[in-house]
Each structure stands twice: as structure tokens, then as C-alpha cells.
Amino acid sequence: MARIDRLWVLPQHDLMSDSNPLRKVPLHAVHEALGAKIVEFGGWLMPVQYTSILQEHQAVREAAGLFDISHMGELMVSGTGSEAWINSMLSNDIRKISPGYGQYSLMLNESGGVLDDLLVYRLKDQLFMLVVNASQIEKDFLWLEKKLGPNTVIENQSDAFAALALQGPKAENIYRKVFNAEKRPLKRNQLLETPYLDKSVIVARTGYTGEDGFEFFLPAELAKTLWDDILKEGGPLGCIPVGLGARDTLRLEACYPLYGHELLQTISPLEAGLSHFVVFDKPEKFNGLEALRQQKETGPARKLVAFEITGPGAPPRAQYPVLRQGKVIGEVTSGTLSPTLKKGVGLALIKADCAKIGTSLEIEVRGKKLPATIVKKPFYSSL
């Protein structure tokens, strides 16, 4: 048995070595005690599953799941120049949101490729928390610090923060019990700071699963207490710990991009179907603006599409070739056997002129060509 996906296999010596560059989340010991399988992800040791990916996936769709997302980075930006500076660094328009809301945005290179995708939480008028991908924390921070504008301060507070996500139809119910909160605490993408023990927790109604839910950002030392509180209140309602394996299948069904798969320095947001998050007409010029403006005029050469395998066969996987009438037109960026739909589904970056919904494709799996059809995104969402 070999050729196991790299995400699965972590040689023991890597875990043991003194020069181990892999980082541990504050709840690492909790995950180990729960018997989680631990893998490397984005430079971190993370639980990929506690019991079974399928079971954890189903819990989030039908009840609730609790995720440790402490590997994500938190960059705090403040100062009187912060709003204008963030707008000059990121593709979306931060002026569109008031304090107390979050916004999805992209950090681009000069040619319009994606350096990272992130959520910008506007905590106060001039205080922002940028939540960035685990693998990009240092790179993002260095890049942003180098380009820092006037009257703006940026701090990497990733080590001080832990982050948990509570997702699923029972999430609101559990949240209310844990925090004694009122009935409808937050709108989608809204956030608040709420007291917890002797400190405070930032609660945002955001997530990466296609379900309603919350993300909590809190001092690392409180992570264990909140983790336990959520499982104590949520356990009777079917809430279980969920690892990165199900996080990936959940986000893929909801067609959320994953950095390193759908988003790369060589993929533009227009190709990835994220033009909604690129604001061309704001006063600030941002990296990649000119390149994207040109691409918008001519139309991107490639497009990210969602496809379903139409018959039986092996699940599609990243990097499998995509064909149309026998010719290669692109490749799969993410694929799986959808636990909810019970069929092979995936995202693929293909030639733009083949990207219409309903188009027949073939996915090449170990030399066999499986018929597939382009379908509307997402495969699943309860939102």
C-alpha cells in the first residue's frame, strides 16, 4: 500500500526530530487524548480526523461539529491610516463594511495572482483582524509589513490566539447555551466581542462548511475551556470534534476555494470565479489591479468549474486531467466522493470556452476516462 496522499502520511522521525519545524496548536494534547490522527498541514500538526471523516462530515450537516482552526493566522491592523491602507493591499473594499462585520478578500501579486485569501474582520472603525491561511502567515506578514502605509500598525498575533469553529444546524442553539446569548445573536458575517471567563472572545458568524455557524477567536489559554464547554453543551445535541479531513469535504461541497488548490499565485480571482470580491472602482489602487482590468476586458483564459461524475467510478482527485472530446482542457483542483451527494464531485480549472454549465467532460483517472458534467456551484449549501 503506497502512494497515500501526502496529507495522510507523516513519517515518525519528522514528529520526533529536534529540528522539527512543524508547529503545534494550543489544543494539540487535547486532540491526541481524543485519539485523533495527526497530520502535517501548512506547517502545522493538525487533527485530520477523530473517528471517521464520513461520520464527522455528517455530524456537521445534520447536527454540529467543533473544529480547531488555531493554525489560521491573526494579523491585527490599526491606526488612522488603516482603512485606506487595507484597501490598497486587498482586492475587496473594506469601506463597504461597518465595524462589527467581516469581509472576504484577496491579497494579490502584481500579475493578479492570489498570494492569499483571507477574512478581514472590522473590530472597530480603525481596528481590523486579518485571518489568513496557516501556510501563509509569515509570508503575508512580511509582505504587508514591507508595504506598510502611513499611520498604520500591523502586528502578527497568531501565537496569542486560538480559534475554534462551531458549524452545523445546531450551532446557534449550542452557542446560546455556552454564552447565555439572546435568541438571534448575529447575522451572517457579523461579529461581536463577548465576555468569556475573565477575558473576551471574538465571535463571528462565519464558516467554511456551507452550514450556519460561528468562529471564535480567543486567547490561547482559554481554548481548552471553550472546547470543553462547547462539547459539554453540544454533545447531547450531536456535536462532535471534526478534523481537517471533513473540513475539506464540507468546504468542497460548498465550493469554497482552498489556498494551494483553487487559489495560487498563478491563478487569478477572475479565473477562480471570485470577481465579486475584486472592487475595481475604489479610490485605492491595489496590487494586480491593472493585470485584472486587462483580464476582465479580454475575459480570463481559464475558469474554475464545478463538475459531477455522471456514472460509477473512482473519486476524482486533484491534478487529474480534464478532457473535452478527447483533448485535455485543464485539470482537477480538488475532488472527492461527496459524502452528502454520494457521488464523485470536484472543482476544475479548465479552458474558459468549455466552461458552460451542462457541458460534458471527461476526467482521466489512472488512464480511464470517466464522464462528467459541469454543474452549478455550489454542490451543497444550507445558507
Place this chain on the structure above:
Amino acid sequence: MSEIPENLKYTDSHEWVREEDGFGVVGITDHAQGELSDVVYVELPAIGKTFKAKEPAAVVESVKAASDIYAPVSGEIVAVNSALGNEPALINQSPYEKAWIFKLKLSDPTELKSLRSAAEYKTKIG
């Protein structure tokens, strides 16, 4: 702890073989199914195809990963477990019984001697 039946032979790549009068029945170990978890697809070899020892002969896919299954010994495929087509999760439920994957007619039965015993395999997976 994963189960390791005494009467089988094992490979370092986590296949097992049961010898039956010049034939070898092959599957993956309890340890391997535990590592993979949630098997969702099994690709079986064609009957009549021949494999040398250590050549990939089948593929087992979990939610996250595709894994090659190697022929532990050389031979010709004489039977495959088609039940795995409809019920790939048998690999998780019954790795040594219901989820045998393929049966080989051994071209060189002495190759079996080079495989690991249950005790050796147990030491290997710790």
C-alpha cells in the same frame, strides 16, 4: 490494537496473503484499513492479468487518498472480490474475511517464504 491473524503472511506495504494450495488470497491489513479509514472505492484487477511481486495490482481509495495495493507475490489473477464494488466499506468492517481483494495463482510459491510472519509484521507496525 489492530488484529493480526497468525495464519497469514504479511508485506511491509500492509497487504496480507492467505495460502490455499498454490493460490494466494490477498487483502489489506486491519492496521492499513485503520490508517486509511472510510474506504469509498476499490479498483480491482482484471482476471487473467499477471503481476510480479511488488507490482501495483489494485487501488483502494478512502475519502482523502488513493492507495496502490501491491501483489505480495507473483502470479495470475484468477478471482476478484466483486462485492467490494458495491460495498467498499467491507475493507473497514472485515479486512481479513469479507474484504479479500484478489486471488492469485502463484507462479513461484517459494516467494511466500520472503514475506513476514504475523509476529514480524506486528513488530514492524509497532
